Amino acid sequence: MKLIARLTLQVCLFTAACFAAAPAPEAAQPGEELARMPDVSGRYGGHLTIGQRSEPKTLNPVTVTDAVSREVIGRLMGDLIEINRSSQQTEPALAKSWKISADGRIFTLQLRKGTRFSDGNPFDADDVLFSFRVYMDEAVDSPQRDLLIIDGKPIVVTKLDQYSVRFALPRPYAAAERLFDGLAMLPKHLLEKPYREGHFAQAWSLNAQATEIAGLGPFRLKHYVPGQRIVVERNPYYWKVDHENQRLPYLDELVFLFVGTEDAQVMRFEAGETDIISRLSSENYNLLSREKSRAGSQLADMGPSLEYNFLLFNLNDLGGKKLEEVSGKQAWFRDLKFRQAISSAVDRDSIVRLVYGTRGAALWGNVGPGNKLWINQAIPHPSRSVETARQLLKSAGYSWNSAGQLVDSRGHSIEFSIITSSSNGQRMKMATLLQDDLSHLGMQVHVIPLEFRAMIDRVFQSFDYDAAIMGLGGGDADPNPEMNVWGATGTSHLWHLGETQPATDWERELDQLMQQQMVTLDYAKRKQLYDRAQQLIAENLPFIFLGSPNILAGANARVGNFHPAILDPYTLWNSDELYVRGPAIERAGIR
Amino acid sequence: MGIKTSILLAALAFSHLILLFAGFFAPCDPTTQDRELPYAPPTHLRFRDASGFHLRPFVYAWTSSSAGEQSDDYQENYREDRSREFPLQFCVRGASYKVLGVFKTDVHLFGTTEPGKLSLLGTDSYGRDEFSRLLFGGQISVAAGIAATAIALLVGSIFGLIAGYYGGWTDESLMGVTELFLSLPWLYFLLGVRAFLPLHLSTVRTFFLLTGVIGLIGWARPARLVRGLVLSLRHRNYVLSARGFGGSDFYIVRRHILPEIAGVLLTQASLLIPRYIAAEVTLSFFGLGVNEPAPTWGNMLSTLQQYSVLVSYGWLLAPAAALVVTSVLYSSLADAIHRG
Amino acid sequence: MSYIARRLMRAILLLLGVSALCFLFTEMAPGSFFDEMRLNPQISPATIAALRSRYGLDQPLVVRYERWIKAALHADLGHSIAYNTPVAPLLWSRAKNTLLLSTTALFLTWLISVPLGLWTGARPGGQVDRLVTLVSSLLISVPELVIAMALLAIAVRWHFLRVGGMMSADFGDLSAWEKLSDLLLHLALPVFILVLCETAVIVRHVRASVLEVLQARYVQAALGYGTSRTRLLVRHVLPVAANPAISLLGFSLAGLLSGSLMVEVVCGWPGLGPLILEATLARDLYLVIGGIMFSALFMVGGNLVADAMLFALDPRIRGEGNGADGH
Numbered sequence A: 001m002k003l004i005a006r007l008t009l010q011v012c013l014f015t016a017a018c019f020a021a022a023p024a025p026e027a028a029q030p031g032e033e034l035a036r037m038p039d040v041s042g043r044y045g046g047h048l049t050i051g052q053r054s055e056p057k058t059l060n061p062v063t064v065t066d067a068v069s070r071e072v073i074g075r076l077m078g079d080l081i082e083i084n085r086s087s088q089q090t091e092p093a094l095a096k097s098w099k100i101s102a103d104g105r106i107f108t109l110q111l112r113k114g115t116r117f118s119d120g121n122p123f124d125a126d127d128v129l130f131s132f133r134v135y136m137d138e139a140v141d142s143p144q145r146d147l148l149i150i151d152g153k154p155i156v157v158t159k160l161d162q163y164s165v166r167f168a169l170p171r172p173y174a175a176a177e178r179l180f181d182g183l184a185m186l187p188k189h190l191l192e193k194p195y196r197e198g199h200f201a202q203a204w205s206l207n208a209q210a211t212e213i214a215g216l217g218p219f220r221l222k223h224y225v226p227g228q229r230i231v232v233e234r235n236p237y238y239w240k241v242d243h244e245n246q247r248l249p250y251l252d253e254l255v256f257l258f259v260g261t262e263d264a265q266v267m268r269f270e271a272g273e274t275d276i277i278s279r280l281s282s283e284n285y286n287l288l289s290r291e292k293s294r295a296g297s298q299l300a301d302m303g304p305s306l307e308y309n310f311l312l313f314n315l316n317d318l319g320g321k322k323l324e325e326v327s328g329k330q331a332w333f334r335d336l337k338f339r340q341a342i343s344s345a346v347d348r349d350s351i352v353r354l355v356y357g358t359r360g361a362a363l364w365g366n367v368g369p370g371n372k373l374w375i376n377q378a379i380p381h382p383s384r385s386v387e388t389a390r391q392l393l394k395s396a397g398y399s400w401n402s403a404g405q406l407v408d409s410r411g412h413s414i415e416f417s418i419i420t421s422s423s424n425g426q427r428m429k430m431a432t433l434l435q436d437d438l439s440h441l442g443m444q445v446h447v448i449p450l451e452f453r454a455m456i457d458r459v460f461q462s463f464d465y466d467a468a469i470m471g472l473g474g475g476d477a478d479p480n481p482e483m484n485v486w487g488a489t490g491t492s493h494l495w496h497l498g499e500t501q502p503a504t505d506w507e508r509e510l511d512q513l514m515q516q517q518m519v520t521l522d523y524a525k526r527k528q529l530y531d532r533a534q535q536l537i538a539e540n541l542p543f544i545f546l547g548s549p550n551i552l553a554g555a556n557a558r559v560g561n562f563h564p565a566i567l568d569p570y571t572l573w574n575s576d577e578l579y580v581r582g583p584a585i586e587r588a589g590i591r
Numbered sequence B: 001m002g003i004k005t006s007i008l009l010a011a012l013a014f015s016h017l018i019l020l021f022a023g024f025f026a027p028c029d030p031t032t033q034d035r036e037l038p039y040a041p042p043t044h045l046r047f048r049d050a051s052g053f054h055l056r057p058f059v060y061a062w063t064s065s066s067a068g069e070q071s072d073d074y075q076e077n078y079r080e081d082r083s084r085e086f087p088l089q090f091c092v093r094g095a096s097y098k099v100l101g102v103f104k105t106d107v108h109l110f111g112t113t114e115p116g117k118l119s120l121l122g123t124d125s126y127g128r129d130e131f132s133r134l135l136f137g138g139q140i141s142v143a144a145g146i147a148a149t150a151i152a153l154l155v156g157s158i159f160g161l162i163a164g165y166y167g168g169w170t171d172e173s174l175m176g177v178t179e180l181f182l183s184l185p186w187l188y189f190l191l192g193v194r195a196f197l198p199l200h201l202s203t204v205r206t207f208f209l210l211t212g213v214i215g216l217i218g219w220a221r222p223a224r225l226v227r228g229l230v231l232s233l234r235h236r237n238y239v240l241s242a243r244g245f246g247g248s249d250f251y252i253v254r255r256h257i258l259p260e261i262a263g264v265l266l267t268q269a270s271l272l273i274p275r276y277i278a279a280e281v282t283l284s285f286f287g288l289g290v291n292e293p294a295p296t297w298g299n300m301l302s303t304l305q306q307y308s309v310l311v312s313y314g315w316l317l318a319p320a321a322a323l324v325v326t327s328v329l330y331s332s333l334a335d336a337i338h339r340g
Numbered sequence C: 001m002s003y004i005a006r007r008l009m010r011a012i013l014l015l016l017g018v019s020a021l022c023f024l025f026t027e028m029a030p031g032s033f034f035d036e037m038r039l040n041p042q043i044s045p046a047t048i049a050a051l052r053s054r055y056g057l058d059q060p061l062v063v064r065y066e067r068w069i070k071a072a073l074h075a076d077l078g079h080s081i082a083y084n085t086p087v088a089p090l091l092w093s094r095a096k097n098t099l100l101l102s103t104t105a106l107f108l109t110w111l112i113s114v115p116l117g118l119w120t121g122a123r124p125g126g127q128v129d130r131l132v133t134l135v136s137s138l139l140i141s142v143p144e145l146v147i148a149m150a151l152l153a154i155a156v157r158w159h160f161l162r163v164g165g166m167m168s169a170d171f172g173d174l175s176a177w178e179k180l181s182d183l184l185l186h187l188a189l190p191v192f193i194l195v196l197c198e199t200a201v202i203v204r205h206v207r208a209s210v211l212e213v214l215q216a217r218y219v220q221a222a223l224g225y226g227t228s229r230t231r232l233l234v235r236h237v238l239p240v241a242a243n244p245a246i247s248l249l250g251f252s253l254a255g256l257l258s259g260s261l262m263v264e265v266v267c268g269w270p271g272l273g274p275l276i277l278e279a280t281l282a283r284d285l286y287l288v289i290g291g292i293m294f295s296a297l298f299m300v301g302g303n304l305v306a307d308a309m310l311f312a313l314d315p316r317i318r319g320e321g322n323g324a325d326g327h
Helices: A002-019 A067-076 A125-136 A176-180 A188-196 A262-270 A282-290 A324-333 A336-345 A348-355 A386-395 A425-439 A452-462 A480-486 A505-519 A523-540 B003-020 B130-166 B168-183 B186-196 B203-218 B220-233 B237-244 B249-285 B297-305 B307-312 B314-339 C002-028 C045-054 C061-073 C087-122 C127-141 C144-157 C176-214 C217-225 C229-254 C261-267 C272-282 C285-313
Strands: A047-052 A081-083 A090-092 A095-100 A106-111 A156-161 A164-168 A219-225 A229-234 A253-258 A276-278 A297-304 A308-313 A360-362 A415-421 A444-450 A467-472 A543-556 B046-049 B052-064 B078-087 B089-099 B103-111
Touching: A047 A067, A047 A262, A047 A276, A067 A219, A067 A229, A067 A253, A081 A176, A090 A095, A090 A176, A095 A176, A125 A156, A125 A164, A125 A188, A262 A276, A262 A282, A262 B307, A262 C144, A262 C261, A282 A297, A282 A543, A282 B307, A297 A360, A308 A425, A324 A336, A336 A386, A336 A425, A336 A543, A348 A360, A348 A425, A348 A543, A415 A425, A415 A452, A425 A444, A425 A467, A425 A543, A444 A452, A452 A467, A452 B186, A480 A505, A505 A523, B003 B130, B003 B314, B130 B168, B130 B203, B130 B220, B130 B249, B130 B297, B130 B314, B168 B220, B168 C002, B168 C285, B186 B203, B186 C002, B203 B220, B203 B249, B220 B249, B220 C229, B220 C285, B237 B249, B249 B297, B249 B314, B249 C127, B249 C176, B297 B307, B297 B314, B297 C144, B307 B314, B307 C144, B314 C127, B314 C176, C002 C061, C002 C285, C061 C285, C087 C127, C087 C176, C087 C229, C087 C261, C087 C272, C087 C285, C127 C176, C144 C176, C144 C261, C176 C229, C176 C261, C217 C229, C229 C285, C261 C272, C272 C285
Parallel strands: A047 A253, A415 A444, A415 A467
Antiparallel strands: A081 A090, A095 A106, A106 A164, A156 A164, A219 A229, A229 A253, A276 A543, A297 A543, A308 A467, A308 A543, A360 A543, B046 B052, B052 B078, B089 B103
């Protein structure tokens, strides 16, 4: 009987929630400082539906780990400083202005006055202090904690007055204001209690009631139907206004629908059941563009992303482990000419054509054409030449036996395996193309698809692999997030993990360059340093770079202000500016 | 054996013969990529051209449509290049292959001369000939499917027979074991097995591994089916009387029980063979399938799991069609044996 | 009575065995939940290690198993790492939806398979029989995922059916009758796919056993006596041919929670399938083990029902003790 009572209650709440219309934007209060977006215009009303590949797991911005949850949380939360995904520059958000000290260590932020959370409670410096305390608390174990620890020392946050906060970095950090994007400001009046009582990680799970959650984002939680959808409604207190001083967001509601697989996403989008689809694969993009004349949709190819895919060789120290086979092959992998020959023999054109359906870019370095601010244009892009590859191998002491196989100076034939994640079709395709390319050099290459986590285990833990095809990048255009990849002691220094010292001279120079650019505040000087770093990487080939996919997104024709970008979240970063075009505005809740 | 059974057996034998000598019957090498021709539709066999009707069919080469059409919509729109004809030839020399893995030769039953390409069933995403891949792929797939089914049914029927015949505690414990087998998370076991094995496995080893794994997991169902039947059979009057006459357990099982369960086993076989062939799709997700570039019907089917491929390139459904044909043949055979 | 006690003991042993082997298998599989974070260069290994130990993932296997057993005895199946909520309510809320789907499919499958199997078995080689064989071969050979996707593509273009989820966005506004029709329209596609795939298998078996029984001498004799075909089929053939079918029914019952996984994922049905699939791939241990325990319970239940029906059908089976001597 209790079950029936519970079900009835759920249905009633449902009904009530569905009946409640989305709240109208609040009139501006005196003393409230609003952020005016002079280029933004649109009209109120309507709702948009977004298909997600799986269900979000939590609404807690501090403990969140998966991208799907972050997509939802990002609509509910606000940051002090935002990165405009379109221009890739920082913009004032909850902090209306900031001053940086001459040595780049002290940031003084002025908060907007009169800002309120989505439940009407005021926002001030106390909330900022509380938020940073939670992020940096070791007991909470937030994945974002490491962003705020520089050189092993935490950033010190002090309240100057009700609307200004000071951040003291242990040492200068280039583009430090970019750190603030993604660090959501938490409501102290709601979360202090769970934090004090030690169960912060359980706060704001999917079971939370809408009244328990309050944020500074354009939307607030309306209701969640387990396994099916999350509906968020307009935040009537949102602090951004358009060029006519109308409070954003335009949309009444945003519906996140859990659709299942990417194919199901595409099918539902084609049928008009979802309005926005982000991160399409090129096959699906081409499929949708063929049907474009039938469906009314706007498809956008934003050009190459920040992601870089590469072939990685196992250059780790295998001292303690019993991996004789792999260590025998490392003699080849460590030979620069061997890697150069492989890079010369790779058919990058076919990768762009066959893997990315021409919607991608070939890469010879870690920064691709999508990153306009930081790419080193001087790095050579040699076209494929099997001849050059053969010359390089010959000069390195390799030769071909009577069967046409490549053998090293000791007479062993060159044979190795490439592992890749079986769930990533694009990388598997690259591996198959590479296998064929390298067979022209007489190398015998095996393609081994592994389950994703099994592959990660081999690359990071057991080191039991020869080569792997993986991808990195995509977080931010700035070089700083990549410190752990290129720094010698970095934790993502994939080809040689666990180094305490740089293993080679060029790695030492690279390490120094990365450390230097991290503390250089001037963009031009940083660019010079990073250019040199890119040159080192492209010359010494710790990774053999392959290609980068384009960012492909699509929206229904009725979606206004649809401006996808190459930084995550690709289509929803301006969710507060999206609006519904067309004559009639449907009321919230359409079949 | 009736006429129908003989015809079916002949059809099966013929189709398996083609698979066995795939190298001879396939016009192209299954692993040669042609990066200019991904997803090309099947080449049309033509008999008629500008100069009239020819007895010997010929094909045109595919070329990409003019580049101008590719601006917004990337699809290799192919059109036939009518400038050159490639007549179909028999006993033509082409890519070399090994007959039964031993003799090296390069004679193919039919084909065209270079640079013409005869792709009867189109090409896949790397431009490899689908028809040739189908034939070579059938070798491993059908053999693995039959072997795995045989293992599963053999082990399953032994367990089921013992459990059903002796009943009581034997039955309880053996059925408990089958329940255990049916409940376990084989995903993790498979991942563990993969981690334990060396990274690179030759195709032959992978084959044995495939059959072993599928048989290992698959015996539980037939076991329960057989057990249910045997439980009922052992009380039949003729069995009781045979026992009364002093027949040993082994004799009774062989003479009286086995023929009765043959029906269920045959039906299971006709169901399991295509299932196990398709199961390779799931296994390859865990790294336990046959690796590139070797073709199998399983890994050819896995490309069909993408909506865009399913909708745009219908000729890639060939392995599914081949599986259906195999399935129909085997089930008709099972049916005919059952009734004959 | 002792039979019930024996089955109960067997069930408990099974659950213990499954749980122990689950833990063992998950230990064998490489990788853990937090591996995805390793790829993010901005998260330090120290944080990852701290998270691992917070969820107890760095404890030795035996310790974890012990802790889990002790909690399970109090009906606490642990916490999901991804959702940060207790496992049992999470599973139960989805299991309800899966059960709705699979019981409907089960009912319809058997409703269709048995008469169809009887018909084609009684008229082998006829038109219906050939059609059924061809269609069932098609359905068995093509992987379920491909079938589901093809049907989804058709359903999405044909706007009559509701695809995805269990209820529309405005479910609360509807009248009771509209609610029911909304639910049914959402249920239609996944049930259709499930029924198609399962019917193909069961029809084959029913047909084969019907064929076999029809060849038996007593059936020929009955025919000779002039019994009508229908009466013959229903009263004489069906009970005997039912034996393998009952075992299959047991499998269907056992698979009520786990059999519809693929269909739920493709159609977006909010059941156990998508939850468990994701949890398995993500190594969300306690959620996976909880799900397996749930399914194992159904396995036990399903087989119990099947055995009961077997015994009811053929009381001779119940002759216990050592079957070899029949006493």
